[in-house]
Amino acid sequence: MTMINVKVAAIEQVTPLVKHFTFVKEDGSSLPAFSGGSHVVVSIDIGGRVHRNPYSLMGSPMENEAYHISVRRQENSRGGSVFMHENVTVGMPLKITYPMNLFSLAKKGRKHILIAGGIGITPFMSQIADLKRMGANYELHYAFRSPEHGAFAAQLKESCGDHLHCYIDSNATRLDLQALLSDQPLGTHVYVCGPSAMVVATLETARNLGWPENHIHSEQFLSPPIGEPFKIQLARSNVEIQVSAEMSMLEAIEAAGVEADFLCRGGVCGRCELDVLETDGALLHNDHFLTDSEKASCKKIMPCVSRAKGERLVLDL
Amino acid sequence: MALNFKKETFREDYTYSNSDAAIKRFPFPFPEDQYMYSVNIEPHTKGKQGSVCEFTFDIDEHYVAECIDKKITLEQDPGRYQALPHMMDAQWDFVELTMGALAQDYPEHFTLQKQGLIWTWENKPLGIKDTFTFGDTSTLAAEPFDYIGRQLQGDFVLLDHRDETLYADAGIVTSQADWSLAFNVGMSWREWHGPVPRATELGVMDRALKYLLNLQIGSPVRRLNWTMTVNPRLDTSPENYPHWGSDRNTVNAENIGDLVHLRVELQTLFRLPRSNAIVFSIRCYLINLKDIAIYPCWAKRLHRVQKTMHPDLIEYKGMTKFHPMMVDWLAKFDDGETLAIGTQPE
Ligand code: FES
Numbered sequence: 210m211t212m213i214n215v216k217v218a219a220i221e222q223v224t225p226l227v228k229h230f231t232f233v234k235e236d237g238s239s240l241p242a243f244s245g246g247s248h249v250v251v252s253i254d255i256g257g258r259v260h261r262n263p264y265s266l267m268g269s270p271m272e273n274e275a276y277h278i279s280v281r282r283q284e285n286s287r288g289g290s291v292f293m294h295e296n297v298t299v300g301m302p303l304k305i306t307y308p309m310n311l312f313s314l315a316k317k318g319r320k321h322i323l324i325a326g327g328i329g330i331t332p333f334m335s336q337i338a339d340l341k342r343m344g345a346n347y348e349l350h351y352a353f354r355s356p357e358h359g360a361f362a363a364q365l366k367e368s369c370g371d372h373l374h375c376y377i378d379s380n381a382t383r384l385d386l387q388a389l390l391s392d393q394p395l396g397t398h399v400y401v402c403g404p405s406a407m408v409v410a411t412l413e414t415a416r417n418l419g420w421p422e423n424h425i426h427s428e429q430f431l432s433p434p435i436g437e438p439f440k441i442q443l444a445r446s447n448v449e450i451q452v453s454a455e456m457s458m459l460e461a462i463e464a465a466g467v468e469a470d471f472l473c474r475g476g477v478c479g480r481c482e483l484d485v486l487e488t489d490g491a492l493l494h495n496d497h498f499l500t501d502s503e504k505a506s507c508k509k510i511m512p513c514v515s516r517a518k519g520e521r522l523v524l525d526l
Numbered sequence: 527m528a529l530n531f532k533k534e535t536f537r538e539d540y541t542y543s544n545s546d547a548a549i550k551r552f553p554f555p556f557p558e559d560q561y562m563y564s565v566n567i568e569p570h571t572k573g574k575q576g577s578v579c580e581f582t583f584d585i586d587e588h589y590v591a592e593c594i595d596k597k598i599t600l601e602q603d604p605g606r607y608q609a610l611p612h613m614m615d616a617q618w619d620f621v622e623l624t625m626g627a628l629a630q631d632y633p634e635h636f637t638l639q640k641q642g643l644i645w646t647w648e649n650k651p652l653g654i655k656d657t658f659t660f661g662d663t664s665t666l667a668a669e670p671f672d673y674i675g676r677q678l679q680g681d682f683v684l685l686d687h688r689d690e691t692l693y694a695d696a697g698i699v700t701s702q703a704d705w706s707l708a709f710n711v712g713m714s715w716r717e718w719h720g721p722v723p724r725a726t727e728l729g730v731m732d733r734a735l736k737y738l739l740n741l742q743i744g745s746p747v748r749r750l751n752w753t754m755t756v757n758p759r760l761d762t763s764p765e766n767y768p769h770w771g772s773d774r775n776t777v778n779a780e781n782i783g784d785l786v787h788l789r790v791e792l793q794t795l796f797r798l799p800r801s802n803a804i805v806f807s808i809r810c811y812l813i814n815l816k817d818i819a820i821y822p823c824w825a826k827r828l829h830r831v832q833k834t835m836h837p838d839l840i841e842y843k844g845m846t847k848f849h850p851m852m853v854d855w856l857a858k859f860d861d862g863e864t865l866a867i868g869t870q871p872e
Contacts (some may be wrong), residue, residue: 244802247802307743307745309740310802313802322553455678480740480741
């Protein structure tokens, strides 16, 4: 996979839990342009183990001198976000992938409703720049826990004006999805990014109200869940690999020196898909890519987020 | 190295021909004795010096003549250029990609000067020099995709990525092979890739689509496709069938080596950064049987490939009329020697 060498140009604490990182190219040249809603995968080495995590690009897609990401500290995660918060310093070199977009704006949409919860605001930051440039009709609905957690609320107020609607839990202001989605003109698209309960509620409300499936967009990167350790066999590479509790299957495969495809590392894009040749136990599918029937068939698995239970899992790799 | 652009035609008197160097670099598409339809996509990385894949976009000795032919086709049928309004970001992305690549790879022929968003583009072979504001369509005499599309060899389609598929929402198409369906803007991947015999059954198109939906910025891909045509005609579109369809009846055992051409398409696909659209570029190369036969291993290979061609494909590729004659003509070059896998001329 082609990676870009960047270095950290600035770090800013935006809320008690969120840090904002600015990256520039290590050689000082410009970064590739991108489209609103894109993300990059940041690769960091923690004690000899490479972690790769996807983060949305937040800056304006028109600006290609620097990339901006924000990272929320996840205490009980496998260390990626904690490392970003504690160990990454200004000037440090990092590797990132080229931007890719799994959450793009529907350019033919007549109106765009963006719904963000907490750190889920990040992909919308670049989309708003695109929507403003195109002169599109949009509304941004941004929900967060308490005023000090509203990362970017002030900045957004400035750039979006009346298009921004904030909902703050601690002030008991709530977003009424039913009301919001019941009364929209034909050709409106809805986009949601945030905690899983919010994503599910938005998708269900929209579907129940009869929104066409291709007008409903969501992005929810999964972090690979922690689980029980298990063993896998790679048939073509002829190796057996132990997947530890806090490692993903994809990470374990990479750590064993076997090359595997990936793009999003969050169970969304489908690129890492592997064929299951043999299995004696349950596959714990955690991805958003495979269909329910594919999951039930036990013939395919997405190693970036999924795991297994059982003694034997043979993969075609 | 400066290229020598030839004066030649792709219609009426057909003065098109390949120089020795052009024959040698021809992208011969058959690595094995038997042709198998496959997606055969590979990364579009820098190829060998002098090869058609050396640069992002290949410019060769036919460049000027091809641009003139494209202009004639567009004048006769302005509908060969179409772009839906939501593709404007993709149009500018395309301008940036193509002008940047040409200026970098062929500095003696093309230059691009940028002062912020004020760009000056010079195309010396076609005698064009314009200054415009990047992103501001009113500063160019034509839509940006139309403007630069006319200054490139080959066809281009801009694919919008939405609803888990790709829509051909803009195109400049003047040298298409006789596709089974006329190109129409707004078509989805599935409609556009209509029925390719053998391929649909194999699920090749679905797999290719899945692959392309994950195409990344900075990692373009390419594949070769081929057909055979009578005369070095670029515009073999279904609309113009009356002008060229009857050419097939003129082939005989004496003239077949001059008249029948192998037509190879170098297809490249690029993810565009700001629009998240994909460029599908189809660059066409033509060579007649006589020139192929200059290299014995090519003649032998082509003979074997054609001899074992599935009848459905012979029909699909429009070769029915002259196919047996072509196999006979090629047979005299084939001594049965075992050929190594590969497409090298020597
Ligand atoms: S890498 Fe995207 S689904 Fe696994």
